[in-house]
Amino acid sequence: MARKKKNSPLEDVMDLVALLPWWAGVAIAVIGYLVLHRMAVPVKVGAVQPGQVSQLVTSSIITALASIGQYLVPLAALVGAAMSFFRRKQRENLITDVAQSKSANALDGMSWREFEMLVGEAYALQGYRVTETGGGGADGGIDLVLTKGGEKFFVQCKQWKAYKVGVDVVRELYGVMAAKGATGGFVVTSGRFTDDAKEFADGRNVHLVDGTKLFAMIKQVKQSQATKQTGNAAQPVQAKVLEAAEPTCPQCGSSMVKRTARKGGNAGGEFWGCPKYPTCRGVRPIG
Incomplete structure (x- = not known):
């Protein structure tokens, strides 16, 4: 079996940043540059004592790495931010395409x-x-x-x-x-x-x-999103009734119906139940 290729540290940065909102990636790039740029400035030293040689070597290595990293790390973060942005658009396009389809075959x-x-x-x-x-x-x-x-x-x-x-x-x-x-x-x-x-x-x-x-579920949430964005100015009363009277089932996305509890401490009280019960047991409280 072929082994999975191990990512480089810069690829790891890109992958991690891509999981964040795109603006967070831009912020990481800016902060990363400022921090590493400051670390890349060589420290002036005078005469070196015998016991300071190892400290000087370590400082020189950090400065050298920071001088390279001040460009590579922000670049990797910006690439990750771009990946995050395009994935965001891809998600929106995917769910819009499915919502506009006529069947689950999409x-x-x-x-x-x-x-x-x-x-x-x-x-x-x-x-x-x-x-x-x-x-x-x-x-x-x-x-x-x-x-x-x-x-x-x-x-x-x-x-x-x-x-x-x-x-x-x-x-x-x-x-x-x-x-x-x-x-x-x-x-x-x-x-x-x-x-x-x-x-x-x-x-x-x-x-x-x-x-x-x-x-x-996708059909339902996209319809609800469109209603919220437009405000449904032409039919504000109907939008309010749909939102208040028919909430979405948290499990299957179906429009729920009012039911009355027959047992337990809430016997006689009303609640929202899924119309597909007992196949689906989603419930919501009223109010």
Whole structure:
């Protein structure tokens, strides 16, 4: 098996900066230049004592490295910032193209990397802070970390068009959630899940999002985004009713319906429930 080529330190800088907002990369480039430029200025010394030779050598090495790094490190940061900017545009284009498609088949032609970017953007539009792990490879490990309201969620993406995602994948995610203290997790696929996977996820706060649910979720969040951006000036009352009366299911993206609790301490109280219950058990409080 061929070994994975090890990145150089500058490539690592570019990759790390590319995970940040583009403006953060520009800031790192500026700060990096100022710090290294200051370190690159040679220190004037007088007569060197015998015990100061090693200190002088170390200082000379640092100065030499800083004189080179003051240009290379900011350049690497700027390249990373450019990568971040273009990835941002690519995410926007991906989710717009899918939202404008007529069926979930639009997901089938994507690479695993494009699929992960699409999923991340879909959750970002729902108010999550999305962090790309950047090290999963094709379907390896946790691909995205979502944070919202102090809670952390793990996302594993599976761009499998011809196969069903089995219980082993769901069990693996659940194990990582338990080990790292995540509130919940999502397994998102362009295909479908086996019955065993669905049974294992039930009641464990692991949400399974297949291609159909993902497509519906993207349609919903893009519609909500368009409504917020335009303000729906022509129909402000209707927009308010849609937003207040039909919130989106946090698990599958469907428009929710009012239900009345029959058991427990909240018996008789109303809440928002998913219309696909019991297949989907998403709920939201009213008010």
